[in-house]
Amino acid sequence: MNFKLKDIGPQLITVIAVVLVFGFFTYNAQVNMENRGIDFGYGFLSQESSFDVQFSLIEYDGSHSYFRAYLVGLLNTILVSVIGIILATILGVIVGIARLSPNYLINKFAAFYVEFFRNIPLLLQIFFWYFAALRALPLPQDAEPMFGISFLTIKGLFVPAFIWQNFNIFFYSIIAAIIAIIVIRIQAKKLQETQGKQTPVLFISIGLILILPLLSFLIGGVRLSFEIPVLKQLATTSFIYEGGVSLPPELIALALSLSLYTATFIAECVRAGIQGVGKGQKEAAASIGLTPNQVLKLVVMPQALRIIIPPTTNQYLNLTKNSSLAAAIAYPDLVLVFAGTALMQTGKAIEIVSITMFTYLSLSISISLLMNWYNKKIAITEK
Amino acid sequence: MSKINFLKPDKSNLNTFLYIGSFLFFISVLDVLLNSFFSLNITGFLPGFISFLLPLILGFIGLYFIRIELSGIKQLDLLNKHINTNNFNAILSLLIIFIILKSIPPILSWFFVDASFAGDSKDVCTGSGACWTYIKVWMRRFMYGMYPNGEQWRINLSFIALALLGSVGYFATDKFKKYLTLYYVVIYPFIAFLFIFFFISGGPVFFDFSYGIIAAILSLIIGFFIPSKFKFYYFLIVPFALYVLLKYFIFFEEYIELGKLDGLNWVETGAWGGLSLTFIISFFCLIFCFPIGMAFALGRRSGFPLIRYISIGFIEFWRGVPLITVLFMSAVMFPMFLPADFFIDKLVRCIIAISLFEAAYVAEVIRGGLQALPRGQYEAAKSLGMGYWRMHIFVILPQALKLVIPGIANTFLALVKDTPLIFVVGLLEIVGMLNLAKTNPEWLGFAMEGYVFAAIIFWIICYAMSKYSYNLEEKYKTDR
Numbered sequence: 113m114n115f116k117l118k119d120i121g122p123q124l125i126t127v128i129a130v131v132l133v134f135g136f137f138t139y140n141a142q143v144n145m146e147n148r149g150i151d152f153g154y155g156f157l158s159q160e161s162s163f164d165v166q167f168s169l170i171e172y173d174g175s176h177s178y179f180r181a182y183l184v185g186l187l188n189t190i191l192v193s194v195i196g197i198i199l200a201t202i203l204g205v206i207v208g209i210a211r212l213s214p215n216y217l218i219n220k221f222a223a224f225y226v227e228f229f230r231n232i233p234l235l236l237q238i239f240f241w242y243f244a245a246l247r248a249l250p251l252p253q254d255a256e257p258m259f260g261i262s263f264l265t266i267k268g269l270f271v272p273a274f275i276w277q278n279f280n281i282f283f284y285s286i287i288a289a290i291i292a293i294i295v296i297r298i299q300a301k302k303l304q305e306t307q308g309k310q311t312p313v314l315f316i317s318i319g320l321i322l323i324l325p326l327l328s329f330l331i332g333g334v335r336l337s338f339e340i341p342v343l344k345q346l347a348t349t350s351f352i353y354e355g356g357v358s359l360p361p362e363l364i365a366l367a368l369s370l371s372l373y374t375a376t377f378i379a380e381c382v383r384a385g386i387q388g389v390g391k392g393q394k395e396a397a398a399s400i401g402l403t404p405n406q407v408l409k410l411v412v413m414p415q416a417l418r419i420i421i422p423p424t425t426n427q428y429l430n431l432t433k434n435s436s437l438a439a440a441i442a443y444p445d446l447v448l449v450f451a452g453t454a455l456m457q458t459g460k461a462i463e464i465v466s467i468t469m470f471t472y473l474s475l476s477i478s479i480s481l482l483m484n485w486y487n488k489k490i491a492i493t494e495k
Numbered sequence: 496m497s498k499i500n501f502l503k504p505d506k507s508n509l510n511t512f513l514y515i516g517s518f519l520f521f522i523s524v525l526d527v528l529l530n531s532f533f534s535l536n537i538t539g540f541l542p543g544f545i546s547f548l549l550p551l552i553l554g555f556i557g558l559y560f561i562r563i564e565l566s567g568i569k570q571l572d573l574l575n576k577h578i579n580t581n582n583f584n585a586i587l588s589l590l591i592i593f594i595i596l597k598s599i600p601p602i603l604s605w606f607f608v609d610a611s612f613a614g615d616s617k618d619v620c621t622g623s624g625a626c627w628t629y630i631k632v633w634m635r636r637f638m639y640g641m642y643p644n645g646e647q648w649r650i651n652l653s654f655i656a657l658a659l660l661g662s663v664g665y666f667a668t669d670k671f672k673k674y675l676t677l678y679y680v681v682i683y684p685f686i687a688f689l690f691i692f693f694f695i696s697g698g699p700v701f702f703d704f705s706y707g708i709i710a711a712i713l714s715l716i717i718g719f720f721i722p723s724k725f726k727f728y729y730f731l732i733v734p735f736a737l738y739v740l741l742k743y744f745i746f747f748e749e750y751i752e753l754g755k756l757d758g759l760n761w762v763e764t765g766a767w768g769g770l771s772l773t774f775i776i777s778f779f780c781l782i783f784c785f786p787i788g789m790a791f792a793l794g795r796r797s798g799f800p801l802i803r804y805i806s807i808g809f810i811e812f813w814r815g816v817p818l819i820t821v822l823f824m825s826a827v828m829f830p831m832f833l834p835a836d837f838f839i840d841k842l843v844r845c846i847i848a849i850s851l852f853e854a855a856y857v858a859e860v861i862r863g864g865l866q867a868l869p870r871g872q873y874e875a876a877k878s879l880g881m882g883y884w885r886m887h888i889f890v891i892l893p894q895a896l897k898l899v900i901p902g903i904a905n906t907f908l909a910l911v912k913d914t915p916l917i918f919v920v921g922l923l924e925i926v927g928m929l930n931l932a933k934t935n936p937e938w939l940g941f942a943m944e945g946y947v948f949a950a951i952i953f954w955i956i957c958y959a960m961s962k963y964s965y966n967l968e969e970k971y972k973t974d975r
Contacts, residue, residue: 123801130805137832144831215584216577217591231957232950233912236926240950243933244943433817440918451823461827465820473815 141462154467156458157182163453165444167360178454185449186471192366192445193432199371200431201424204378211383222379230376235437237373242365242441249361252343252351261340263353268360270341270353277335285328286321293317362443366435374431378424385420386412418490425483429476436472446471504560506567513571516560523554524592531597551589558585617938629941630948633932637925637948640768646760650771653690660686677730684782685734686711691775696762710737764842765921770952772924776846777911783850784910785903788857793887795858796865806858813855818916821848826920845917853910860902864895897971904964908957925949 145152157179164174168184169191210222229237247266250256255265262271276282293316300311328334341356389412397411398404438445439452451468455461504512527550529535538546558579566572578588609624612631620626630637639647660683664675689707714734721729767775794806813821825848826841833839868891876886896903915926923931929945932938 119799123799126799126802126805140834141831144835147835213584214577214580215588217588218584221591227958228954231908231912231954231961233915233926233953235915235918236946236949236953239926239930240943240946243930244946247942436817436819437916439819447817447819447823451820455827462831465824465828469816469820469824472817472820473812476815477811 150459152462154463156460156463161454161457163457165449166442167363167444178458181454182446182450182467185444185446188443188449189432189435189438189445189447192363192370192435192438192443193428195363195367196370196374196431196435197428199367200374200378200427203371203375204424205382207375207379208382208386211379212386226376226379229372234369234373234434235440237369238365238437238441241369242362246361246365252353261338262356263341265353266361267352268358269364270356270358272338272340273356275337275339278333281332282325282328282334285324285332289321289324292320292324296320360443362438362441365441366438366443370431370434373434374427377427377430381420381423381427384423385416385418388419389415414490421490422483422487425479429479432475433472501560504563506563506565509563509566509568512560512563513566513568516557519553519557519560521557523550523552523557523589524596526550526553527593527596531600550593551586554589554592555582555585558589620941625944625947626941627944629932629938629944633928633938633945636769636932637928637945638769639771640923640928641766642762642768642771643760643766646762649695653694654771654774657687657690677727680786681730682711682715682734687778687782691779695767695775696764706741707738710734710741713737764840767842768923769928770925772917772922773911773914776842776849776914776917776924779846780849780853780910781907783846784853784857784906787850787854789861789892791854791858792861792865795862810855810858813852814859818849818852818913819919821852822916822919824848841920842922845920845922849910849913849917853906853913856906856909857903860899860906861895863902864897864899865891867898868895897973900964900968900971904961904967908960911956911960912953925952 158177160175161178161181162174163181165172165181165184167188169187170180170184172180172184207222207225210218211226213219213222249264249266252263252265252267255263257263262269296311296316297313300313303309303311329336339355341353341358343351344354345351393411393415394407397407402410435445436447439448442448446468451464455464458464504516526537529537536546538549540546541549559582561571562575562579562585563571564575566575579585605624607624609622610627611619611622611624612627613619614628615632616628617626619628635644635647639650642650663678667675686707693707711734714730714737717733718726718729791806791810794802795810797803797806822845825844829839829844829848872890872894873886876890881890914924917924918927918930926949929942929949933942933945
């Protein structure tokens with residue numbers, strides 16, 4: 113046995129300290145709850161919530177349970193995060209590439225954008241868009257139609273809704289196309305490695321993903337129609353659009369500010385990634401006779417992505433966590449619905465805050481596990 | 496003169512192309528310029544769509560004509576190289592020039608020309624521009640929150656004093672340079688704490704403040720006579736011990752007597768606010784999160800498995816949750832974890848929560864620096880017979896911290912940008928005050944001015960910080 117006091121001592125002290133602190137907290141919590149007559153438990157989740165939420169993706173009203181309210185909040189958080197992530201990625205990649213442009217004006221414009229938006233607190237930006245910029249939009253009755261089908265007003269964005277018939281067949285056709293593409297890719301790679309033959313994988317993939325869903329329209333009986341929002345008068349001066357999908361102004365302000373803010377960080381990641389690929393790599397690839405497209409696809413991008421993806425995923429996580437600022441402008445996300453309204457109604461502080469934290473924690477830990485797996489997969493294997 | 500081929504500008508007809516090209520380019524820019532500054536439309540006789548696109552087309556053709564490689568004219572070559580390399584770049588450059596030209600007049604008129612500066616009521620704000628009168632009237636609230644007007648000199652005085660004390664490092668001679676770390680790590684935060692909590696907070700406890708100053712000065716003076724071997728431990732313990740001694744044992748009687756006398760008015764932390772609160776919170780969180788983060792970074796790299804797992808758990812927990820839920824926790828959940836008669840001030844709870852939260856991020860940044868050091872550094876230090884703490888303090892940490900200056904600066908920037916979130920617990924720093932002012936019935940409708948004002952302030956603070964970190968990085972850059 114090579115147990116030494118020197119090794120055990122510090123660990124023991126730390127563990128005892130941690131246990132003491134936690135014990136102190138739990139003991140106090142028990143005493144406090146006994147004094148106030150609160151009982152600990154998660155049974156309240158199945159009780160009737162009796163509060164309403166302005167905007168929800170699933171059917172919900174006051175007669176549903178608290179668990180349903182939690183789901184509403186969680187889905188709203190995921191919705192705004194996904195919208196934000198898509199917009200931020202598009203904008204960030206464009207700005208990141210623009211930062212590397214030899215064109216002086218474009219370069220400075222992109223640099224100005226990055227320096228401007230990332231040095232202003234996100235909360236301030238959200239407030240700005242919600243309370244100042246979006247308040248300047250027209251009333252529903254004065255709104256100009258965009259492309260004749262959607263309306264951007266002070267009460268939100270109204271866009272047409274898709275109405276599907278036999279949606280599942282369409283869905284299966286897309287799944288089938290994706291599976292076929294994966295199989296073809298594997299085959300093409302094998303063919304390239306064994307016989308050196310190149311297959312135009314990209315064209316086949318685009319063709320498949322276009323043709324299979326199209327077939328589902330022609331043969332499978334899938335029908336798609338649009339429901340265009342129509343102006344409706346509620347009272348003499350109050351108008352609203354009916355039909356279609358309505359996105360509340362809170363969602364627009366939040367998604368806009370989250371993506372504008374996060375795009376600056378993604379732009380920097382993209383820039384660092386592309387700059388990180390050595391000049392020699394490009395020159396070497398060109399000198400063995402690869403075309404510029406092949407250089408980009410086979411040499412630069414794989415190496416750049418290896419640098420870009422880890423910090424970018426971190427930014428996605430940050431965006432998801434920052435979406436909790438929704439509480440400041442009353443967008444019904446997880447924090448507002450559950451840690452706000454539900455907490456006020458039930459008074460179960462410990463349970464609700466712990467569920468909220470656990471949700472965010474599991475979200476980010478699962479993404480970071482995925483990231484670690486991906487990192488390991490693409491890491492350069494050194495000999 | 497050779498034949499002119501308009502589809503292929505080349506050097507042989509340099510002047511022709513140069514004249515035509517720059518004329519067209521000039522016309523297109525002039526059109527947009529007149530349009531945006533004087534609302535004149537010199538191409539108004541054309542149909543709307545063409546009139547709208549004409550500057551772009553003219554400018555594009557102009558730039559196409561002057562795109563001549565190696566023309567021999569220095570300015571032209573420079574222009575071609577920077578904004579006019581190919582058709583695509585030319586169009587983008589033109590668009591950016593037009594956007595800038597178009598956006599200058601409305602911005603200028605909103606900010607200055609049509610804006611109202613004078614007066615002290617809403618009536619003067621009739622123009623279409625910004626109402627800076629609103630900012631002027633509410634300035635004290637934006638800077639000091641609900642802090643009583645008559646007492647605001649206390650905040651000013653404290654900040655000036657702390658700034659002066661903080662700049663000591665610039666004037667220190669070489670002889671005192673070695674004490675600077677100690678000063679900034681132990682004594683300065685201590686004095687700052689005394690200033691904030693006894694001078695700005697005020698009340699009879701004000702006299703604590705004088706004890707603190709006496710204790711600090713006394714311990715400094717005695718400190719010179721202490722052998723350097725014990726100096727570290729001396730400054731770790733003695734100032735605080737002196738303070739306690741002075742407060743509870745020596746001046747105890749007088750303390751009660753003086754407290755009843757004419758002290759400073761007590762201002763509760765709920766009334767603090769505005770930009771000064773942003774500074775106070777950022778300052779303390781900066782000071783606290785750094786050592787905590789360093790400890791957990793070392794813990795995560797520790798050889799003891801239990802300490803390592805505890806550190807990993809701590810770091811991943813705080814990094815996984817949003818700050819707003821942490822503040823929620825400090826507001827509604829944390830009081831449940833304390834004895835019923837034990838009360839911690841809202842502001843202190845906030846500072847603890849933000850410090851722990853940011854400490855996790857600092858820890859990850861420092862860990863990056865520790866991992867980036869080559870193993871040889873550790874081995875060399877060990878082979879000199881250094882123990883764990885000596886090795887880290889004298890060899891590892893100085894190098895690792897140097898490496899991660901940009902990362903730490905980013906974390907600190909994030910901290911400053913996160914301070915507005917304290918609205919969750921009801922503390923109103925500048926953004927919170929803006930939201931309060933905007934709902935005042937006498938001053939409705941000036942949200943934009945308020946947010947622009949706060950955005951400018953935050954932008955200046957953050958930009959200055961990032962530039963300063965860049966300077967630090969350059970200053971401490973050492974080749975290896």
